[in-house]
Amino acid sequence: MGTAVIARCSFCAKPNTEVETLIGGPGVFICDGCVQLCVTAIDGKPADAPLIAPWEHDLPLEQVLSNLGPVSAASTQVQQNLAAWVAKARALGGTWSQIGEALGMTRQSAWERFA
Known part of the structure; x- marks a missing residue:
């Protein structure tokens, strides 16, 4: 019997059983893969990039x-x-x-x- 699903990453929805590490916050979780993606995005972000909500982007x-x-x-x-x-x-x-x-x-x- 495998490990039980306790929670899912709040960003990619992968369960704890499919990720290396799942970090919990107050009611939310983030997996190691999404943390790595965030680090890459932050490192590549121009200093003067405007902060806008995701739903405000032209999609x-x-x-x-x-x-x-x-x-x-x-x-x-x-x-x-x-x-x-x-x-x-x-x-x-x-x-x-x-x-x-x-x-x-x-x-x-x-x-x-x-x-």
């Missing part, structure tokens, strides 16, 4: 549509991770008031969303 419809699935999958993973962190907080004795405050919402909203 053809086909490319925009092809990004919707991966963005949705990343969002789903983040929501699953958030639910797991909330469950962990509850298991450690966290109250719905504490969880709501940490999330910037009311106790009732936190309970309704995660209970």
Whole structure:
């Protein structure tokens, strides 16, 4: 039996079982391959290149549509991770008031969303 899939890279969607290293952040993950791609992009970026959001680039419809699935999958993973962190907080004795405050919402909203 192989290693279980715990998480996927938030950038390329490869599972931890298909990458050398998967680094976790607050609700997101990045694999060693994507880190290497980032390093290459940063090293080759002109110092005066403007910073614009990816969806603001001049892209053809086909490319925009092809990004919707991966963005949705990343969002789903983040929501699953958030639910797991909330469950962990509850298991450690966290109250719905504490969880709501940490999330910037009311106790009732936190309970309704995660209970």
